Amino acid sequence: MILDELVAATQQRLAHNQARVPAATMHAQALAAPTTDPADVYQALRQPPLSIIAEVKAASPSKGTIAADFDPVATAQEYAAGGVNAISVLTEPTYFHGDINYLRTIRQAVTVPLLRKDFIIDDYMIDEAKVAGANLILLIVAILDDHQLRDYIHKAAALGLAVLVEAHDPHEIQRALQAGADIIGVNNRDLRDFTVDLHRSVALRPLVPRNIIFVSESGIRGPQDVDQLRTAGVDAILVGETLMRSPNKAATINALRGGEHDDN
Numbered sequence: 001m002i003l004d005e006l007v008a009a010t011q012q013r014l015a016h017n018q019a020r021v022p023a024a025t026m027h028a029q030a031l032a033a034p035t036t037d038p039a040d041v042y043q044a045l046r047q048p049p050l051s052i053i054a055e056v057k058a059a060s061p062s063k064g065t066i067a068a069d070f071d072p073v074a075t076a077q078e079y080a081a082g083g084v085n086a087i088s089v090l091t092e093p094t095y096f097h098g099d100i101n102y103l104r105t106i107r108q109a110v111t112v113p114l115l116r117k118d119f120i121i122d123d124y125m126i127d128e129a130k131v132a133g134a135n136l137i138l139l140i141v142a143i144l145d146d147h148q149l150r151d152y153i154h155k156a157a158a159l160g161l162a163v164l165v166e167a168h169d170p171h172e173i174q175r176a177l178q179a180g181a182d183i184i185g186v187n188n189r190d191l192r193d194f195t196v197d198l199h200r201s202v203a204l205r206p207l208v209p210r211n212i213i214f215v216s217e218s219g220i221r222g223p224q225d226v227d228q229l230r231t232a233g234v235d236a237i238l239v240g241e242t243l244m245r246s247p248n249k250a251a252t253i254n255a256l257r258g259g260e261h262d263d264n
Protein backbone atom coordinates (compact mmCIF):
# COMPACT_ATOMS: atom_id res chain seq x y z
CA MET A 1 0.00 0.00 0.00
CA ILE A 2 1.41 3.38 -1.04
CA LEU A 3 0.67 4.98 2.36
CA ASP A 4 2.95 2.43 4.06
CA GLU A 5 5.73 3.30 1.61
CA LEU A 6 5.17 7.02 2.15
CA VAL A 7 5.30 6.61 5.93
CA ALA A 8 8.51 4.54 5.72
CA ALA A 9 10.17 7.19 3.53
CA THR A 10 8.95 9.91 5.91
CA GLN A 11 10.43 8.11 8.93
CA GLN A 12 13.85 8.08 7.24
CA ARG A 13 13.57 11.76 6.29
CA LEU A 14 12.49 12.65 9.83
CA ALA A 15 15.48 10.86 11.37
CA HIS A 16 17.80 12.64 8.94
CA ASN A 17 16.29 16.06 9.69
CA GLN A 18 16.34 15.52 13.46
CA ALA A 19 20.02 14.62 13.27
CA ARG A 20 20.64 17.94 11.49
CA VAL A 21 18.40 20.15 13.67
CA PRO A 22 17.51 18.62 17.06
CA ALA A 23 13.85 18.58 18.12
CA ALA A 24 14.36 21.10 20.95
CA THR A 25 15.98 23.58 18.54
CA MET A 26 13.23 23.14 15.95
CA HIS A 27 10.57 23.65 18.61
CA ALA A 28 12.25 26.82 19.88
CA GLN A 29 12.35 28.12 16.28
CA ALA A 30 8.66 27.29 15.87
CA LEU A 31 7.76 29.20 19.04
CA ALA A 32 9.77 32.19 17.82
CA ALA A 33 8.30 32.21 14.29
CA PRO A 34 5.59 34.77 13.44
CA THR A 35 2.13 33.50 14.39
CA THR A 36 -1.03 34.02 12.36
CA ASP A 37 -4.63 33.58 13.46
CA PRO A 38 -6.23 30.24 12.46
CA ALA A 39 -9.52 32.18 12.19
CA ASP A 40 -8.10 33.73 8.99
CA VAL A 41 -7.72 30.23 7.53
CA TYR A 42 -11.27 29.23 8.52
CA GLN A 43 -12.57 32.39 6.91
CA ALA A 44 -10.55 31.75 3.73
CA LEU A 45 -11.98 28.25 3.44
CA ARG A 46 -15.60 29.37 3.81
CA GLN A 47 -15.82 31.85 0.96
CA PRO A 48 -19.04 31.54 -1.03
CA PRO A 49 -19.91 29.94 -3.32
CA LEU A 50 -16.92 27.66 -2.64
CA SER A 51 -13.27 28.17 -1.70
CA ILE A 52 -10.37 26.90 -3.79
CA ILE A 53 -7.14 25.49 -2.39
CA ALA A 54 -4.70 25.27 -5.28
CA GLU A 55 -1.87 22.79 -5.02
CA VAL A 56 1.79 23.25 -5.95
CA LYS A 57 3.17 19.81 -6.83
CA ALA A 58 5.67 18.51 -9.36
CA ALA A 59 4.78 14.81 -9.26
CA SER A 60 2.64 12.21 -7.52
CA PRO A 61 2.66 8.42 -7.07
CA SER A 62 -0.43 8.04 -9.27
CA LYS A 63 0.62 10.40 -12.09
CA GLY A 64 4.42 10.43 -12.04
CA THR A 65 5.90 13.72 -13.24
CA ILE A 66 3.19 16.37 -13.59
CA ALA A 67 5.30 19.48 -14.16
CA ALA A 68 8.59 19.01 -16.00
CA ASP A 69 9.57 22.70 -15.79
CA PHE A 70 8.57 23.14 -12.18
CA ASP A 71 8.75 26.64 -10.70
CA PRO A 72 6.98 26.51 -7.33
CA VAL A 73 7.17 30.24 -6.56
CA ALA A 74 5.95 31.34 -10.02
CA THR A 75 3.13 28.77 -9.78
CA ALA A 76 2.07 30.04 -6.35
CA GLN A 77 2.16 33.63 -7.61
CA GLU A 78 -0.08 32.68 -10.54
CA TYR A 79 -2.51 31.00 -8.13
CA ALA A 80 -2.53 34.02 -5.83
CA ALA A 81 -3.08 36.38 -8.79
CA GLY A 82 -5.96 34.11 -9.88
CA GLY A 83 -7.62 34.68 -6.51
CA VAL A 84 -7.38 31.26 -4.85
CA ASN A 85 -8.26 31.16 -1.16
CA ALA A 86 -5.30 29.04 -0.04
CA ILE A 87 -2.32 27.22 -1.53
CA SER A 88 -1.27 23.66 -0.75
CA VAL A 89 2.47 23.03 -1.03
CA LEU A 90 3.71 19.46 -1.34
CA THR A 91 6.83 19.09 0.79
CA GLU A 92 7.29 15.31 0.44
CA PRO A 93 10.45 14.77 -1.64
CA THR A 94 10.57 11.09 -2.63
CA TYR A 95 7.17 10.54 -4.27
CA PHE A 96 5.97 14.10 -4.91
CA HIS A 97 9.32 15.82 -5.62
CA GLY A 98 8.41 18.37 -2.95
CA ASP A 99 10.66 20.29 -0.58
CA ILE A 100 10.12 22.18 2.68
CA ASN A 101 12.10 25.02 1.09
CA TYR A 102 9.31 25.50 -1.46
CA LEU A 103 7.06 26.43 1.45
CA ARG A 104 9.66 28.86 2.74
CA THR A 105 10.16 30.62 -0.59
CA ILE A 106 6.46 30.67 -1.45
CA ARG A 107 5.75 32.23 1.96
CA GLN A 108 8.00 35.14 1.02
CA ALA A 109 6.18 35.61 -2.30
CA VAL A 110 2.44 35.43 -1.44
CA THR A 111 0.15 36.34 1.46
CA VAL A 112 -2.61 33.72 1.03
CA PRO A 113 -2.82 30.93 3.66
CA LEU A 114 -0.38 28.07 2.98
CA LEU A 115 -0.98 24.38 3.69
CA ARG A 116 1.96 22.11 4.37
CA LYS A 117 0.95 18.98 2.44
CA ASP A 118 2.97 16.08 3.76
CA PHE A 119 2.69 12.84 5.66
CA ILE A 120 3.03 14.18 9.19
CA ILE A 121 3.96 11.44 11.65
CA ASP A 122 5.73 13.40 14.38
CA ASP A 123 5.29 16.77 16.11
CA TYR A 124 8.73 17.72 14.77
CA MET A 125 7.10 18.07 11.35
CA ILE A 126 4.49 20.45 12.80
CA ASP A 127 7.31 22.63 14.13
CA GLU A 128 8.99 22.49 10.70
CA ALA A 129 5.75 23.62 9.07
CA LYS A 130 5.46 26.61 11.38
CA VAL A 131 9.11 27.60 10.88
CA ALA A 132 8.72 27.41 7.09
CA GLY A 133 5.67 29.72 7.16
CA ALA A 134 2.66 27.40 6.92
CA ASN A 135 -0.73 28.50 8.27
CA LEU A 136 -2.29 25.07 7.97
CA ILE A 137 -1.09 21.46 8.17
CA LEU A 138 -2.49 18.18 6.88
CA LEU A 139 -3.05 15.26 9.24
CA ILE A 140 -4.07 11.96 7.62
CA VAL A 141 -6.27 9.82 9.86
CA ALA A 142 -5.15 6.57 8.17
CA ILE A 143 -1.52 6.98 9.28
CA LEU A 144 -2.09 8.20 12.87
CA ASP A 145 -3.60 6.63 15.98
CA ASP A 146 -6.24 8.46 18.02
CA HIS A 147 -3.75 9.70 20.57
CA GLN A 148 -1.44 11.16 17.89
CA LEU A 149 -4.37 12.76 16.08
CA ARG A 150 -5.63 14.58 19.19
CA ASP A 151 -2.13 15.47 20.36
CA TYR A 152 -1.04 16.88 16.97
CA ILE A 153 -4.25 18.92 16.61
CA HIS A 154 -3.52 20.48 20.02
CA LYS A 155 0.15 21.06 19.22
CA ALA A 156 -0.73 22.73 15.94
CA ALA A 157 -3.32 24.95 17.67
CA ALA A 158 -0.74 25.97 20.28
CA LEU A 159 1.45 27.20 17.41
CA GLY A 160 -1.43 29.07 15.75
CA LEU A 161 -1.74 26.53 12.91
CA ALA A 162 -5.06 25.33 11.54
CA VAL A 163 -5.38 21.62 10.73
CA LEU A 164 -6.96 19.86 7.77
CA VAL A 165 -7.77 16.32 8.89
CA GLU A 166 -8.05 13.91 5.96
CA ALA A 167 -10.47 10.98 6.06
CA HIS A 168 -11.50 8.37 3.51
CA ASP A 169 -14.54 6.63 5.04
CA PRO A 170 -17.24 6.98 7.75
CA HIS A 171 -15.05 5.44 10.45
CA GLU A 172 -12.18 7.85 9.74
CA ILE A 173 -14.65 10.76 9.77
CA GLN A 174 -15.81 9.70 13.24
CA ARG A 175 -12.19 9.51 14.40
CA ALA A 176 -11.49 12.98 12.97
CA LEU A 177 -14.55 14.44 14.73
CA GLN A 178 -13.69 12.78 18.05
CA ALA A 179 -10.15 14.14 17.82
CA GLY A 180 -11.59 17.67 17.58
CA ALA A 181 -11.08 18.46 13.88
CA ASP A 182 -12.35 21.88 12.71
CA ILE A 183 -11.62 21.14 9.05
CA ILE A 184 -12.18 17.73 7.50
CA GLY A 185 -11.02 16.76 4.02
CA VAL A 186 -12.28 13.76 2.11
CA ASN A 187 -9.84 12.42 -0.43
CA ASN A 188 -11.70 11.26 -3.54
CA ARG A 189 -8.69 9.17 -4.56
CA ASP A 190 -8.65 5.56 -3.39
CA LEU A 191 -5.04 5.14 -2.31
CA ARG A 192 -5.11 1.38 -2.94
CA ASP A 193 -5.76 1.59 -6.68
CA PHE A 194 -5.64 5.39 -7.32
CA THR A 195 -9.15 5.48 -8.79
CA VAL A 196 -10.98 8.75 -8.21
CA ASP A 197 -14.67 9.05 -7.36
CA LEU A 198 -16.12 12.45 -6.41
CA HIS A 199 -19.14 10.63 -5.07
CA ARG A 200 -17.02 9.77 -2.05
CA SER A 201 -17.23 13.43 -0.94
CA VAL A 202 -20.91 13.63 -1.81
CA ALA A 203 -21.68 10.49 0.21
CA LEU A 204 -19.62 11.50 3.24
CA ARG A 205 -20.70 15.16 3.41
CA PRO A 206 -23.80 14.46 5.59
CA LEU A 207 -21.59 12.82 8.24
CA VAL A 208 -19.79 16.10 8.94
CA PRO A 209 -21.68 18.80 10.91
CA ARG A 210 -22.07 22.14 9.12
CA ASN A 211 -19.94 23.98 11.66
CA ILE A 212 -16.95 21.91 10.53
CA ILE A 213 -15.38 23.00 7.23
CA PHE A 214 -15.62 20.26 4.60
CA VAL A 215 -12.95 20.06 1.90
CA SER A 216 -13.19 17.77 -1.13
CA GLU A 217 -9.75 16.67 -2.33
CA SER A 218 -8.44 15.17 -5.59
CA GLY A 219 -9.69 14.44 -9.07
CA ILE A 220 -11.51 17.76 -9.62
CA ARG A 221 -11.25 18.55 -13.33
CA GLY A 222 -13.81 21.20 -14.26
CA PRO A 223 -16.89 23.31 -13.51
CA GLN A 224 -19.28 20.35 -13.63
CA ASP A 225 -17.33 18.62 -10.86
CA VAL A 226 -17.39 21.81 -8.82
CA ASP A 227 -21.16 22.20 -9.34
CA GLN A 228 -21.73 18.66 -8.10
CA LEU A 229 -19.63 19.27 -4.98
CA ARG A 230 -21.15 22.68 -4.26
CA THR A 231 -24.64 21.21 -4.50
CA ALA A 232 -23.58 18.54 -1.99
CA GLY A 233 -22.59 21.24 0.52
CA VAL A 234 -18.81 21.14 0.17
CA ASP A 235 -17.13 24.30 1.52
CA ALA A 236 -13.79 24.08 -0.30
CA ILE A 237 -12.02 22.06 -2.97
CA LEU A 238 -8.37 21.06 -3.19
CA VAL A 239 -7.17 21.02 -6.80
CA GLY A 240 -3.74 19.87 -7.88
CA GLU A 241 -3.15 18.28 -11.28
CA THR A 242 -5.82 20.25 -13.18
CA LEU A 243 -4.21 23.55 -12.18
CA MET A 244 -0.62 22.34 -12.43
CA ARG A 245 -1.18 21.29 -16.05
CA SER A 246 -3.07 24.43 -17.01
CA PRO A 247 -1.10 26.88 -19.18
CA ASN A 248 -3.45 29.67 -18.01
CA LYS A 249 -4.04 29.15 -14.32
CA ALA A 250 -6.10 32.31 -13.76
CA ALA A 251 -8.52 31.23 -16.51
CA THR A 252 -8.80 27.72 -15.10
CA ILE A 253 -9.43 29.07 -11.59
CA ASN A 254 -12.10 31.35 -13.01
CA ALA A 255 -13.69 28.45 -14.87
CA LEU A 256 -13.69 26.31 -11.71
CA ARG A 257 -15.52 29.15 -9.99
CA GLY A 258 -18.20 28.96 -12.66
CA GLY A 259 -16.95 31.91 -14.66
CA GLU A 260 -16.24 31.87 -18.37
CA HIS A 261 -15.10 28.56 -19.71
CA ASP A 262 -11.43 27.81 -19.93
CA ASP A 263 -10.31 27.15 -23.51
CA ASN A 264 -7.07 25.45 -22.50
Ligand SMILES: O=C(O)c1ccccc1NCC(=O)[C@H](O)[C@H](O)COP(=O)(O)O
Pocket residue numbers: 002003055057060061062063187189191194217218219220238239240241242
Ligand atom coordinates in the same frame (compact mmCIF):
# COMPACT_ATOMS: atom_id res chain seq x y z
O1 LIG B 1 -2.03 11.76 -5.81
C1 LIG B 1 -1.51 10.68 -5.46
O2 LIG B 1 -1.05 9.86 -6.27
C2 LIG B 1 -1.42 10.32 -4.01
C3 LIG B 1 -0.96 9.07 -3.64
C4 LIG B 1 -0.84 8.74 -2.31
C5 LIG B 1 -1.18 9.64 -1.33
C6 LIG B 1 -1.66 10.91 -1.69
C7 LIG B 1 -1.77 11.24 -3.00
N1 LIG B 1 -2.20 12.47 -3.40
C8 LIG B 1 -2.23 13.58 -2.50
C9 LIG B 1 -3.41 14.40 -2.73
O3 LIG B 1 -4.23 14.41 -1.84
C10 LIG B 1 -3.53 15.22 -3.97
O4 LIG B 1 -2.27 15.74 -4.28
C11 LIG B 1 -4.52 16.38 -3.86
O5 LIG B 1 -5.72 16.01 -3.27
C12 LIG B 1 -4.79 16.96 -5.23
O6 LIG B 1 -5.26 15.95 -6.09
P1 LIG B 1 -5.38 16.19 -7.68
O7 LIG B 1 -6.23 17.41 -7.89
O8 LIG B 1 -6.04 14.97 -8.21
O9 LIG B 1 -4.01 16.40 -8.21
